[in-house]
Amino acid sequence: MDRNNIKACIVRVGGTNCDAETKRSFEELGVKAEVRHLSEIAKSNNLLEFDILVFPGGFSFGDYVRAGAILAKSFSAKLNRRLKAFVEEGKPILGICNGFQVLVEAGLLPAFNGISKYPEAALATNLPIGFRCRWVYLKHENSGKCVFTKKIPKGKVLRMPIAHAEGRFMFPKDSEGSCLERLVDNDQLVFRYCDEQGRGAGGKYPYNPNGSFYGIAGICNPEGTVFGLMPHPERAFYGWQLPDWTKGEKPSEFVDGRLIFESVVEHVAAKL
Amino acid sequence: MSQQIYIRKDAQFELFEVNILHADDKQLIQISEEMGLALNLKEMRTIKNYFVQKNRNPTDVELQTLGQTWSEHCFHKTFKGTILTPEGKRIDSLFRTYIAKATLELNKPWCLSVFEDNAGIVQFQDDIAVAAKVETHNHPSAIEPFGGAATGTGGVIRDVLGVWADPIACTDVLGFGPLDYDYNKLPSGIKHPKYVFRGVVAGIGCYGNNMGIPTVNGAIYFDESFTGNVVVYCGCIGTLPIDKYIKKAKPGHHLVLAGGRTGRDGIHGVTFASLELTEKSEEVSRPAVQIANPIEEEKLKRAIIKIRDQKLASSITDLGGGGLSSAVGEAAHKYRCGAKVALEKVPLKYPNIPPWEIYISESQERMLITVPKMNLQDTLEIFASEDVEATDIGTLTTEQALRLTYDGTVVADVDMDFLFNPPKITKKVEWKKVEYTEPTFSEPEDLTSILVDLLSSPNIASKESVIRTYDHEVKGNTVLKPLCGIHGGPSDAAVIKPLDNSYRGLVISCGINPQYGKIDAYWMAASNIDEAIRNNIAVGGQRIALLDNFVWGSPEKPDRLGSLMKACEACYNYAKGFETPFISGKDSLYNESPLGPVTPTLLITAIGIIPDVRKTVSMDLKASGDLVYLVGQTYPELGGSEYYRRLGYIGCSVPVVRLNEAKRTMDRISKAIEAGCVKACHDLSEGGLAVSAAEMAFSGDLGMDVSLTRFPQSVPITRNDFVLFSESNSRFLVEVPEKAKEDFEAAMKGSNYACIGRVTKEKCLLIRGLNGEPVIQADLDMLRDAWKKLFGG
Structure with missing residues (x-):
């Protein structure tokens, strides 16, 4: 399928704020990306006309209860059947930062047994506590299931920035071990925080910037089509976005975050 | 028996007439204080005279509107007033x-x-x-x-x-x-x-x-x-x-208030800002502080940008200090109109807020736009599509008056001309002599530890x-x-x-x-x-x-x-x-x-x-072997420096700005950057040369070996500490690759500069003093830790 026939829908509500740069990232790859307000999507009832659904970063509805919880509930309430159909058709869904929180709150991730009615994991308050904006190192851990990282070799270390106050990924304490096992066995683990050499962050700040369990920064569903991550790939798209690009003669054209958009676009183009 | 000052009007809502016509000077001040107007006697007398001419007393709404409009915060009386100098000069x-x-x-x-x-x-x-x-x-x-x-x-x-x-x-x-x-x-x-x-x-x-x-x-x-x-x-x-900068409101255009609801938060914010803080401020002025809701403003922003792009509105202003009183007044005044507003239409957070509070509340996340009638419907629809409440609260008028009503009752009727012409104030100035003297002390022996102290001091850390x-x-x-x-x-x-x-x-x-x-x-x-x-x-x-x-x-x-x-x-x-x-x-x-x-x-x-x-160009060092230039002249200017503060002095040799020299330096640096011969550049400010050099080195994780034997100066400085920590203005430290040396020096021609050393791969900052002997020698990790430890990462 021609890339310019691919349609990405970027969902926004009051408080969403990374929609423009996320749209730009898809457009750079020749994809038609549209930013749509939730009420507009609900009204026009055309969710299934899109090929990719994206929940971008921000503070949806102010994040006044658990981050992402209200958007997750209102999206499910308004578009439950269509959302289910979207997932079942294997159409990719991406959640970045607040979007990752939404996917977890909506039961779309990790979705061990399909879409869950209740959140199976949480993105809890950072440890150390507080909002942090900084660049982190991520190790790609996925063996090929995730359609958003197909172009990234397993084991590759990537750089992206995080900017959040609630990003500490955790499973229920009593089933932490078994959940992790499942995550790994299903090839749902996608990114872990690490140091510049790719060694696990070992829970240490600032390499693990939020105290995430097992250094988990991004996961996908068992089918590899729904993917959420706390770091912002759209802020690591061009070379001039790197924090130390001035070290070189001139910035490189594109950097790591682009690979995520490139992977999913290629996947959709090949499939259609 | 003295007259009653506040007379409750017969209305379904709270409205007072203020008996200013019978008030003496003492009572005028009393009114200003009791109502929180922050107006002085001259201003209160001016108001009294106006209402004497009108042959009626003002309402509380009118007095509050005047208090807001004439406040220092809204009108900038000091900056617009007249000033008399001791020499008899008059500044208008x-x-x-x-x-x-x-x-x-x-x-x-x-x-x-x-x-x-x-x-x-x-x-x-x-x-x-x-x-x-x-x-x-x-x-x-x-x-x-x-x-x-x-x-x-x-x-x-x-x-x-x-x-x-x-x-x-x-x-x-x-x-x-x-x-x-x-x-x-x-x-x-x-x-x-x-x-x-x-x-x-x-x-x-x-x-x-x-x-x-x-x-x-x-x-x-x-x-x-x-x-x-x-x-x-x-x-x-x-x-x-x-082409979307549209400011052309006309009489007849509607006043649309959009965004958050109006409440009792932020009452008297501007008059409070025009008074000194006292022990009582917390108790008295707590309502002056507003409550923030950033998501409301995020939605408001989206709607405003859509309305802008469709060119639906004829002007826009924000509601800040003074709330509606300031926004409506300014919107009308700017386009030489009057305005009429129906205050009962303003959406409230909770009922029973009297009209004067509605009109001056500084509740957040509100904007006021003026919209021609033909675009009103479209405008309101855009706000609704973003879940933003928007209300048509009135219109601009051809009459030069501000007329406010509440449920049909006129609660304020003031001429625009009077509202926007507060009495000019005249104030006297006095020149205060410098309180401080220049300290005399001998040069400390360990300048490295002083640099470390400076890096970990609150203003530099x-x-x-x-x-x-x-x-x-x-x-x-x-x-x-x-x-x-x-x-x-x-x-x-x-x-x-x-x-x-x-x-x-x-x-x-x-x-x-x-x-x-x-x-x-x-x-x-x-x-x-x-x-x-x-x-x-x-x-x-x-x-x-x-x-x-x-x-x-x-x-x-x-x-x-x-x-x-x-x-x-x-x-x-x-x-x-x-x-x-x-x-x-x-x-x-x-x-x-x-x-x-x-x-x-x-x-x-x-x-x-x-x-x-x-x-x-960023300030971190980029490559070992590159040359380091100091651009701009250093003077013994340490008054107010962080170095003096560290030693417990303030001093009086404050850095001055030598305009011609400064302009030349800035111009040449600009040219050199444009020509691409600068790899790193950092300005010299708090802590002077030593602090800037340290920052460049530990940020890029590369060392520096520089010497003070040749630095640009016009008055001889014989002390290492003065050269290292002087805060003279218009100076830069610049990293230039060897291959760009000639181009850089050509670009810098006519300015004061000197090559003072090189970037090194040793992770150490080495500064040699006036006699060539090392005066600062420190490990980069140690310097970086000193800089980062006070507030942490």
Whole structure:
């Protein structure tokens, strides 16, 4: 399928704020990306006309209860059947930062047994506590299931920035071990925080910037089509976005975050 | 028997007639105080005379409207008033005589709208303009640090929306008392600096982050006088298509109030800002602090930008200080109209708010736009589509009067002409002599340990722990971030790439140094202008515009007004001299507390252009073997320096700005950067040469071996400590690759510069003194740790 026939829908509500740069990232790859307000999507009832659904970063509805919880509930309430159909058709869904929180709150991730009615994991308050904006190192851990990282070799270390106050990924304490096992066995683990050499962050700040369990920064569903991550790939798209690009003669054209958009676009183009 | 002053009117709602016609001077003052009007006797008499002519008493709504409109905060009486000097000179308006005059005389074609709207507007490229505004929110932040700072940010963002611009970046410059301030010395009613610090920092983050506007530049300064007078500057920069800058309201156009609901928060904010803080401020003025809801403003912003793009409205203004009273008044006054407003239509947070409170409430997240009738429906629909409440509350009229009604009853009817012509004030100034003398002491032996102390002193130490709580990346357009290089060095300025289809960038920097203000307000102002410009130039900024923000003590006191006038004089001289026009500004006076007045503080914000962001220069060292140049002359100017402070002195040899020399230096640095021969550049400011060299080295993780045997000087300096720590203005440290040596020196021709050494791969800062012997020798990790340890990462 021609890339310019691919349609990405970027969902926004009051408080969403990374929609423009996320749209730009898809457009750079020749994809038609549209930013749509939730009420507009609900009204026009055309969710299934899109090929990719994206929940971008921000503070949806102010994040006044658990981050992402209200958007997750209102999206499910308004578009439950269509959302289910979207997932079942294997159409990719991406959640970045607040979007990752939404996917977890909506039961779309990790979705061990399909879409869950209740959140199976949480993105809890950072440890150390507080909002942090900084660049982190991520190790790609996925063996090929995730359609958003197909172009990234397993084991590759990537750089992206995080900017959040609630990003500490955790499973229920009593089933932490078994959940992790499942995550790994299903090839749902996608990114872990690490140091510049790719060694696990070992829970240490600032390499693990939020105290995430097992250094988990991004996961996908068992089918590899729904993917959420706390770091912002759209802020690591061009070379001039790197924090130390001035070290070189001139910035490189594109950097790591682009690979995520490139992977999913290629996947959709090949499939259609 | 004396007459009753407040007479309850017979109405279904709360409305009072104020018996001003029978009030004597004492009662006039009493009324002003009891109603929180903050008007003086002369102003109250003027009001009395007006109503004597009208042959009726004013309502509470009318008096409150006058109190708001005539407040220092809204009308800038001091800056617009007359000033008499001890020499018998008469200055009519500090603003027109100094600040605006430089802009007017420079007459730059790229200045599109200056000093007349909510924000200054300059051209960015072809059809795109940039709007900038910086505000202070000191008084509210002193009472309620979190809410005060958050609504300060929210307010300045609305200022930018108020010129139809889409906000793209925020700045914050903060001033606190020492964080280790002795609790026992704290007078009652004053909050501990640590508490204020935490609240303010969190408040700023809560607004910018949640609205998705990156906070890209700022500074934190500590001064004893900020203990009682916290200083909170909030800035915002936005972009707008020039053809969408629509300001052409006409009689008949509807007044549409949009955004948050109106409540009792923020009553008397502006009059409170025009008074000194006292022990009672918390109790009396708590309602003056507003409540922030950034998501409401995020939605409002989306709707406003849509309305702008469809050109549905004829003008826009924000609701800030003074609330509706200020916004409606200004909208009508600006377009030479009157206005009528039905106050019962204003959506309220809760019922039973009397009309005067509705009209002056400073509840947040509200904007006022004027809309021609034919576009009213479309406009309201856009607001509804973004879940924003919007209400048609009245119209502009041809009559030159402000007429407010509540449920059909007229509650205010004032002539516009009277409302916008408060009596002019005349104030006297007094020149205060410099209190300090130059210390005499011998050169300390261990200068390395002094450098380490300076790096870990509050004004120089890394503010990383604060900076990282602000999202400086959102929108994905931040090219040079507040922390740069592999170890997060202190960037001189931020660079933003606002347009997807262009590499043209915006450079944002600031200059502030209150310590110099203790010695001499004139040179403080000149130094801050120099600092803001050189920070901008250091990363590649050109064509610079300035914003001025004064934080001063009470203008009722002639010495405070004297130093204010001196600072204004410097603003004129140096803005004119550097050819950097002021485009916007704001003053916050009356910063006095039981601990005394605030140190005269002037923030200069500089907005420059970089033709290609890929040519941005950062301050971290890049490659061993490169040459290190010191550009600009060093003088024995240590008055107000961090070095003197470390030794317990203030001194009086405050750095001055030598205009011709400074201009030449800045111009040559710009040329060298443009020519591509500069790999790193850092301005010299607090802590002087030694601190700048250390910062460049530990940020890039490369050593430096430099020598003071050859440095640009016109008066001989014979002490190593003076050369290392002098804070002379207009100086830069520059890294130049060997292969660009000739090009660099050709570009620098005519300026004072010297190659003082090289970048080394040894992780060590080595500075050789005047006799060639090492005077500073320190491991980079140790220096970096010293810099980072005070506030942490």
